[in-house]
């Protein structure tokens with residue numbers, strides 16, 4: 049099928065490349081000339097596993113890039129809208145880009161088209177899109193608007209798209225649903241997975257994935273509610289971690305005990321410095337706002353957001369109690385991306401902590417395997433960017449682990465010990481365990497577990513009683 053995807057961000061570019069991988073002819077349209085030129089020149093503007101392979105495989109063949117929306121719409125049967133839906137001041141989703149794309153589409157409807165929401169949008173957006181297209185003189189029987197929310201995670205985007213737990217299609221009639229069924233058929237009938245060149249299966253995933261057809265409202269809500277529930281799970285375990293710290297329990301053991309209950313599940317139960325990224329923070333605010341508009345005060349979401357904010361403050365308090373005064377202290381920071389596996393720093397807890405510690409007079413040497421260039425755009429020369437984790441640690445008063453990169457969980461601890469001025473590690477992602485850190489003589493603070501302070505430094509390292517925590 050001929051498909052147009054509007055927006056070549058994390059969602060649009062990955063969706064476009066994967067639709068081409070499924071055998072469709074795809075035009076990805078973006079109004080950012082720089083991004084377009086980079087894509088047409090063969091570059092890969094985002095850090096995603098398997099994306100370079102897919103772009104090399106299909107670019108210029110089943111996958112093309114254009115800055116011109118209307119010709120792309122005219123020659124396509126389905127148009128996926130994957131433009132940004134950033135938050136407004138009030139936290140609502142800013143849908144102005146979605147509206148402007150809908151307006152442009154209406155003038156190019158030269159036969160039956162299905163317009164598909166791929167960006168995360170509040171409930172009723174599909175009705176607004178239909179209204180805008182009708183208002184701009186498109187014949188009502190020549191198009192339908194569907195919702196097809198994307199559940200991909202950055203860092204795993206390609207495999208999440210090709211090996212999804214489920215595909216959700218919001219369509220208010222069978223004619224429209226049939227088009228989406230045909231688009232995803234290579235996945236739902238299993239034929240894609242039988243191809244020798246298929247992208248490898250990432251562990252335990254349901255094959256073939258089920259396709260769930262709902263109303264457009266339900267599909268739009270499924271996306272917001274899914275992200276809200278995942279964020280709630282993270283805030284819940286972070287809250288439990290705070291209780292563990294207060295009573296001397298071990299959150300890792302608690303996670304195992306809770307997560308082994310099949311009704312709860314162990315995934316997305318990693319305590320840390322809180323969630324970030326381009327989705328959870330904005331989608332929770334947008335869901336909260338849309339619920340209020342519909343007359344429901346979804347206060348639970350406020351608490352999810354409050355706990356997330358508090359996690360950052362708790363980590364800062366841990367740094368202060370480990371180092372006493374911060375002014376002039378040299379800190380080594382491992383991780384700037386909002387999570388491991390991506391170069392994305394949007395709403396990154398690590399960036400927030402680095403900026404706060406700089407304001408408190410710390411000097412920071414930082415290292416991130418993929419996000420340094422994007423972080424440099426934000427932090428400039430206020431931070432020394434290191435070539436690797438060991439260079440960052442050289443002569444530092446303490447080492448802070450802020451992003452859950454696998455690389456940081458497999459450091460040469462003996463070498464790290466020799467690099468640091470003081471062997472103090474404050475781990476915001478629980479990448480290590482207290483026993484092994486004690487063996488190497490580190491003073492080790494983590495989330496939801498008691499601090500590990502080697503015998504010989506007990507007096508020196510014991511968290512000094514400061515006015516704040518006395």
Ligand code: UDX
Nearest residue numbers: 055056057058059060078079080131132133145167168
């Ligand atoms: C997008 C949505 O922002 C988010 O709500 C949803 O959860 C996932 O899809 P992402 O792909 O990360 O997220 O967005 P972004 O990286 O902002 O990319 C959007 C792209 O759309 C940009 O390349 C932008 O240039 C392009 N765009 C935006 C258009 O082509 N036309 C427009 O009118 C507006």
Ligand code: UDX
Nearest residue numbers: 198199200201202316317318322323324325327386387
């Ligand atoms: C999320 C959703 O997972 C995805 O389905 C949706 O389409 C987009 O939003 P993403 O933002 O890419 O994906 O990252 P995710 O892996 O969900 O992590 C989000 C944040 O939560 C990161 O900051 C991560 O570090 C944090 N996190 C995740 C935890 O703190 N603990 C966990 O157990 C899992």
